[in-house]
Amino acid sequence: MGYLGRDVEVVLINQAQYLVASCDSCGAIGMKDLDTLKITWSITGRLTTRVALLEVLSTGAVPQMMTVAISNELHPTGEQILKGVQQELDSAGLSTLSMAISTEKNMVTQQTGLGISVIGVSEKYQLRVGITQAGDDVYCLGLPKVGPEVNNPNDTEIVQVKHIQFLLDILGVHDIVPVGSRGIRTEAQQLATNLNCQLFFDPACGLDLDKSAGPSTCLIFSALSSLASDILLSSFPRLPITKVGRLSKI
Numbered sequence: 001m002g003y004l005g006r007d008v009e010v011v012l013i014n015q016a017q018y019l020v021a022s023c024d025s026c027g028a029i030g031m032k033d034l035d036t037l038k039i040t041w042s043i044t045g046r047l048t049t050r051v052a053l054l055e056v057l058s059t060g061a062v063p064q065m066m067t068v069a070i071s072n073e074l075h076p077t078g079e080q081i082l083k084g085v086q087q088e089l090d091s092a093g094l095s096t097l098s099m100a101i102s103t104e105k106n107m108v109t110q111q112t113g114l115g116i117s118v119i120g121v122s123e124k125y126q127l128r129v130g131i132t133q134a135g136d137d138v139y140c141l142g143l144p145k146v147g148p149e150v151n152n153p154n155d156t157e158i159v160q161v162k163h164i165q166f167l168l169d170i171l172g173v174h175d176i177v178p179v180g181s182r183g184i185r186t187e188a189q190q191l192a193t194n195l196n197c198q199l200f201f202d203p204a205c206g207l208d209l210d211k212s213a214g215p216s217t218c219l220i221f222s223a224l225s226s227l228a229s230d231i232l233l234s235s236f237p238r239l240p241i242t243k244v245g246r247l248s249k250i
Helices: 041-057 074-091 161-168 183-194 229-235
Strands: 009-012 017-027 062-070 098-102 113-123 137-142 173-179 197-201 218-223 241-249
Touching (some): 041 074, 041 161, 041 173, 062 074, 161 173, 161 218, 183 218, 183 241
Antiparallel strands (some): 017 113, 062 113, 137 218, 137 241, 197 241
């Protein structure tokens, strides 16, 4: 169901640590005959991996292992998907992350199917879920993109793993939430609901708040209102950053 409305599950495994798990699925996106969106399998693998990584990393957890379930033959589909998976891990500085892999060995398939899970561990005191405060500002980093708009993993307008790592190091940043198909508005309102607050949207926000962000091309985060916007802008000089609104007690 998701922990506190997030796309992760969090389980206490001992007195000091949480296990954090996330998964993402992708269907009919690739180079198979019946795929709806034609795109190289390496991009399919890379962006699906990114979604699962973003979800775990945004909680403050450190990835420990992943699974890659490919509903297609190993050659050529599986090999190209795995190439993209490894490219994303390399980009994230996680080249040696342990990986369990399964491919389809019995049936001929006509559509691409992929499922990726990432499992991480967070120290109890470092879990970054549900720490937003009343009075926090809510920002969006990156732009929501979906479907054919997402054809370049290095697009400078979309979020990458390194951006999560930057945010985690900024004092005053609280919850970090990758945005998917539910859109910015739903994710931001979930933050407000968890805090028993009301979100007042900034009238100057020009984003489409209800648009799907596909493979988490953007994220929202809460931050102390005293955190100067120029600090955020200087941290992400090339990536769009937009104030979405402010959280206030009901």
